[in-house]
Structure formats: structure tokens, C-alpha cells
Amino acid sequence: MEVYLAPMQGLTDWIFRESFYEHIGQFDKAFAPFIRVQNGDFYHPSQCNDILPEHNTFQKPVPQFLGNDGASFQHFEELCQKHDYTEANINLGCPFIKVTGKGMGAGMLPHPDKVAGLLETIFATTKLKVSVKCRLGLEHATEFEPLISVFNDYPIEEMILHPRVGKQMYKGEVDQEAFARYAPKLKHPICYNGDIATLADIDKIQSLVPGISRIMIGRGILQNPFLLAEIRNQELSKAEKSSMLRNFHISLIERCKEKYSGDLNILRRLEEMWSYHAEGFEDGRKIFKQVKKCNTLAKYEVVLFKAISELI
Numbered sequence: 001m002e003v004y005l006a007p008m009q010g011l012t013d014w015i016f017r018e019s020f021y022e023h024i025g026q027f028d029k030a031f032a033p034f035i036r037v038q039n040g041d042f043y044h045p046s047q048c049n050d051i052l053p054e055h056n057t058f059q060k061p062v063p064q065f066l067g068n069d070g071a072s073f074q075h076f077e078e079l080c081q082k083h084d085y086t087e088a089n090i091n092l093g094c095p096f097i098k099v100t101g102k103g104m105g106a107g108m109l110p111h112p113d114k115v116a117g118l119l120e121t122i123f124a125t126t127k128l129k130v131s132v133k134c135r136l137g138l139e140h141a142t143e144f145e146p147l148i149s150v151f152n153d154y155p156i157e158e159m160i161l162h163p164r165v166g167k168q169m170y171k172g173e174v175d176q177e178a179f180a181r182y183a184p185k186l187k188h189p190i191c192y193n194g195d196i197a198t199l200a201d202i203d204k205i206q207s208l209v210p211g212i213s214r215i216m217i218g219r220g221i222l223q224n225p226f227l228l229a230e231i232r233n234q235e236l237s238k239a240e241k242s243s244m245l246r247n248f249h250i251s252l253i254e255r256c257k258e259k260y261s262g263d264l265n266i267l268r269r270l271e272e273m274w275s276y277h278a279e280g281f282e283d284g285r286k287i288f289k290q291v292k293k294c295n296t297l298a299k300y301e302v303v304l305f306k307a308i309s310e311l312i
Contacts, residue, residue, distance in 0.1 A: 001202070001213055001214075001215065001231060002028040002029070002191075002213060002214045002215070003027050003028055003215055003216075003217060003228055003231055003232075004027055004028060004029045004030065004031060004160075004191060004193075004214065004215065004216040004217070005017065005020075005027045005029070005030035005031065005061075005216070005217065005218070005221065006031060006193060006216045006217060006218030006219075006221075007031040007032055007033040007034060007061075007064050007089075007091075007133075007218075008033060008218045008219075008222075009033040009034065010033070010269070010272060011033075011218075011222065011272065011273055011276075012030070012033065012218065012221075012222075013032070013033055013050050014032075014049075014050050014051075014052075014055035014056060014061075014255075015252060015255040015256055015258075015259060015269075016252065016273070017030055017056070017058075017059070017061065018055070018056070018057065018058055018251070018255060019248050019249075019251035019252045019255060020221075020225070020248060021058035021059050022058060022247075022248075022251055023244050023247040023248040023251060024225050024226070024228070024229075024244050024245075024248055025228050025229060025232075025234075026058065026059050027059070027228065028214075029061075029062055030059060030061040030062070031061055031062045031064055031089055031133070031160075031216070032050050032051050032061035032062065032063050032064055033047070033050060033064065034047070034064040034065065034066035034091045034094065035047045035048055035050075035051075035063060035064065035065060035066065035076060035079070036066040036067065036099075036104075037065065037066065037067040037072035037073070037075055037076050038067060038072060038102070039069075039071075039072065040069075040071040040072050040074075040075050041072075041075065042075070048079060051063045051079075051080075051083060051085065052083065053083055053084075060085065062085075062087050062088065062089050062131070063076075063079075063080050063085055063088050063089070064088070064089040064090075064091050064133070065088055065089065065090050065091060066091040066094060066099065066104055066105060067104060068102075068103050068104045068108055068114065068118060069118065069121075070118065070121030070122060073090075073118070073121070073122050073126075074125070076088070077126060077127070077128060080128060081127070081128075085128070086128060086129060087128060087129040087130070087131070087157065088128045088129070088130055088131075089130070089131045089132070089133055089160070090118075090122075090130060090131070090132045090133070091104075091105055091133055092105060092106065092108055092109060092115065092132055092133065092134035092135070093105060093106055093133050093134045093135040093162050093166075094106060094166075095135070095164075095166035095167070095168070095169050095170075096169075100138060100166055105166070106134075106135050106137070106138045106165070106166030107138060107166070109134065109135065109136075109137045109138050109143050109144070109147065109166070110137065110138050110139065110143050112146045112147050112150050115147060115150050116150045116153070119150070119151075119153075119154045119156075120154075123154050123155065129157040130156060130157055131156060131157040131158045131159070131160060132151065132156050132158075132159055132160065133160040133161075133162070133193070133216075134147075134159070134160070134161060134162070135161075135162050135163075135164055135165055135166055136161075136162075136163055136164065136165050136175060136178055136179075136182070137165045137166070138165060138166040138167065139165060139166070139167055140165060141163075141165060141175055141178045143165070144178070144182055145182075148182065148185050148186060151186060151188065152185075152186065152187045152188075156188045157188070157189075158188055158189040158190070158191055158214070159186050159188045159189070159190050159191065160190075160191040160193050160216055161179060161182070161183065161186075161190060161191070161192065161193065162174070162193040162194045163175045163176060163178050163179040163192075163194055164194060170219075174194040174195045176204070176205065176208055177208075179192065179205075179208070179209065180208040180209050183209050183212070184209070184211075189214065190209075190211075190212065190214070191212075191214035191215065191216050192205050192209070192212050192214070192215050192216070193215070193216035193217075193218075195219075195220075196215055196216075196217045196220045196227075197219070197220040197223055197224065197227070198220075198227075199230055199231065201220075202215060202231065219276050222273060222276035222277050223276050223277065223279040223280045224280045225244075225245065225248065225280075226241060226244075241311075242308060242309070242311070245308050245311070246305065246308050249304055249308070252270065252273075253266070253270075253297065253301075256269055256270065263295070263296050263297045264295065266297060267291075267294055267295070267297070267300060270291070270300065271291055271292055274287075274288050274291045275288065278291075280311075281307055281311055282310075282311070283307075283310075287303065287307045290303045291303055291304075
């Protein structure tokens with residue numbers, strides 16, 4: 001089973017990845033949060049910093065493109081080649097209205113002709129291996145049906161399919177039946193993404209689609225950082241888990257100091273992670289409330305280390 005780290009904007013960036021790789025483990029692949037490109041230029045140039053070589057010393061991620069035209073992808077590819085990347089991913093799944101409203105991310109899925117036009121332009125010249133991460137549609141899962149023949153027309157490295165539609169955001173149930181129905185019709189290697197938090201979740205996917213050997217996990221790793229080890233049948237003692245988790249959090253804080261100025265900016269970043277991370281603690285709701293009340297790193301560290309000591 002190959003395990004990928006999902007691209008989560010503001011969460012699984014280089015700060016998280018480097019800290020995780022150093023103290024907990026490496027994924028088979030990690031996908032960087034999207035770099036948005038519009039009209040041939042970077043929408044937020046700071047997003048490019050996530051793939052800088054100096055920020056990816058343990059394992060290079062797969063850069064992700066968010067855009068809807070060939071000129072923008074070419075600009076993105078130049079960035080990738082500048083930093084010696086050989087693979088890239090196209091985001092056709094972002095559900096946020098500020099993205100879909102511009103005809104990007106999941107906003108492209110109701111328009112197979114536009115998806116085909118983008119892929120045609122990209123594959124006509126690209127020197128990168130290109131994968132696609134997408135949802136079933138924007139409004140309805142049936143929007144995926146006409147896209148199958150479009151995707152099958154191109155030498156896509158792999159398809160990463162999240163079986164929700166854009167309007168769901170990250171709420172409601174994943175449509176695993178639709179995934180099981182559509183995945184075999186795609187000629188590319190398929191990776192499943194969506195609501196994997198336990199080994200039982202993986203077993204269920206494999207029972208529906210026995211050939212699935214690639215999974216992508218995002219929120220499940222934030223909730224349980226040791227899920228990767230569980231998937232790989234790695235046995236860790238309580239003492240090992242405590243040490244790994246403690247060192248992981250220390251590294252997070254130190255790397256946050258490299259990017260953010262002032263305790264409050266760092267704490268806002270860490271608080272967002274804790275909105276998921278707290279679910280892995282018995283008193284997670286209480287811990288999360290305490291984290292949100294912290295106004296200095298010193299106070300946060302008291303809460304953090306107490307929670308870790310009581311977790312194992």
C-alpha cells in the first residue's frame with residue numbers, strides 16, 4: 001500500500017512536512033498545497049516558497065497547480081523546472097467558492113470541454129509527469145461520467161479521486177459507491193482520497209475496489225500522526241510515541257518561528273492544526289479550548305506538553 005500526504009492549504013505545508021518527516025515518518029509521496037496561477041502569473045507569489053529546496057530537505061513534495069489555462073501552467077512548470085521537480089499535480093478538486101467561481105478547481109468539472117482544452121495544452125508541451133487530483137463534480141456526482149473519456153485521452157501519471165462534490169466542501173459522507181463505479185473505468189493508476197482515519201476505513205475501500213493500492217490521507221494524519229505507522233504494521237511503544245510526538249511539536253514551533261513573526265501569528269497557525277489534531281486526544285475538546293486561550297508560546301507549550309504526557 002502506497003500512502004500519500006494530502007495537500008491542505010495552511011496545514012500540510014513545508015513546516016508540517018519537514019517536522020513530520022524528521023520525527024515521525026516519510027510518506028511514499030507528499031503533495032504540496034496548491035500554487036494558484038491566473039493569467040500567466042502567480043496569484044499569491046508567497047505560495048511558491050513552499051516548494052523551495054531549502055524548505056524540503058527530507059523529501060521533495062509534488063507541486064500542485066491551480067489554474068485553468070495553458071499559459072498559467074507553463075509559468076508554473078518553469079517554476080518546477082527551476083527547482084528540479086519532475087512531477088506536478090493539477091488541482092481539479094478545490095471546493096472553495098473563491099476558486100470555483102473563477103472556473104478553477106472543482107469549478108472546471110461541469111465543463112469537460114474546458115478540462116480537455118487544459119489537458120490538451122499541457123500535454124502538448126510539458127516535460128513533467130502530470131497527475132490529476134479531482135472530485136466527482138461540482139454539484140452532482142454524475143458530472144464525472146463525461147470526464148472519464150477526457151481523462152483517458154491523456155497520459156496522466158495517476159488519478160487521485162476524492163469522492164465528494166464541490167458543494168459538499170468537506171462535509172457529509174464520501175460517495176464510495178460512486179468511486180467504486182467510476183474508478184475501474186479510468187485507465188490510469190487510481191489513488192483514493194477522502195475520510196481515511198483508521199485501518200478499517202482502508203479495508204472498506206479495498207473491499208469495494210480490490211485493486212486499490214494507493215491512498216491519500218490528510219485530516220486522518222492530523223488527527224492521528226501514527227496512522228502511517230499503523231498502516232505499515234510498525235509497532236511503536238508508548239515511550240516512542242511520546243518522544244516522537246513531543247519532538248514533532250517542538251520542530252513545528254521552531255519552523256513556525258522561521259516563517260511567522262510574533263507569538264500570536266504562530267499560535268493562529270498552530271490553532272488551525274489543533275482543530276483536527278485534538279480529535280486524537282481523549283480530552284481533545286478541552287485541550288483545544290486551552291490552546292485557543294493561549295496568547296504566548298510559553299503558555300501554549302505548557303498545554304502542549306501536558307497533553308502529550310497524558311496521551312500515552
